Amino acid sequence: MSDEKEQGINWPHVEPLSMPTTGVWAQKRRLAAAMRTVIDRLVITNAPEDKIREAADALEYFAGTLGGYPTRSKLWGYAESSTAGNVAAFFDLSPMIGLANPLAPPITMHPKNDRVYGEVVFGSAYEGPPGSVHGGYVAAAFDEVLGFAQSLTGSPGMTGTLTVRYRRPTPLHTELRFEGWVDRVEGRKIFTRAELRAAGELTAEAEGLFISIDQDRFAELLEKQAEQERRRRSAEED
Secondary structure, rough: OOHHHHOOOOOOOOOOOOOOOHHHHHHHHHHHHHHHHHHHHHHOOOHHHHHHHHHHHHHHHHHHHHHOOOOOOOHHHHOOOOOOOOOOOHHOOOOOOOOOOOOOOOOEEEEOOEEEEEEEEHHHHHOOOOOOEOHHHHHHHHHHHHHHHHHHOOOOEEEEEEEEEEOOOOOOOOOEEEEEEEEEEEOOOEEEEEEEEOOEEEEEEEEEEEEEEEEEHHHHHHHHHHHHHHHHHHHOOO
């Protein structure tokens, strides 16, 4: 094993669905699922003005209620006592796979042998061309799948480049299947590839280059981001 690999961030492998399903985190997932449904229905509803106003009033009320409680760090959240050191919390807040994040479709991912497989159904909120998933969301999903695949090396890094080739429109409201794998590793560079299929038909494929970084450098980046977050919160409170 090279020195570079030994110095990589040795994150433990975590299944995205391994978060506890009781207590406050279960309710976060429930709330996120409800918000996800609201988002999906909002973009296609023809409800009358009074019903839209009623929904908006309710959401504004609950947004204000939640705003009255302390916020937790999302930069390195799984290290906080509120999650008892559970690294899975970091993934449960992901904008692509996080069941506690209403922005996530969400993608369900699992490894098998040396590959990663992901299943997802994109709703109306993710529409680009008529009846099709917006290309930006396809790219973001590939980044997540490839990121999960490169973590299997034991020395994961950050996205360096991402190249997506769109073969045909990717349909909405259809079960989609991703397959990702590590193509090769050259020092700190991790080369990955993935495919996206709908009903067995290839709709897009991607190649990603990830750069493994050492623990000291990663800790430095996290501290810098944490400081920026503290300043932002302080400014909001003033």
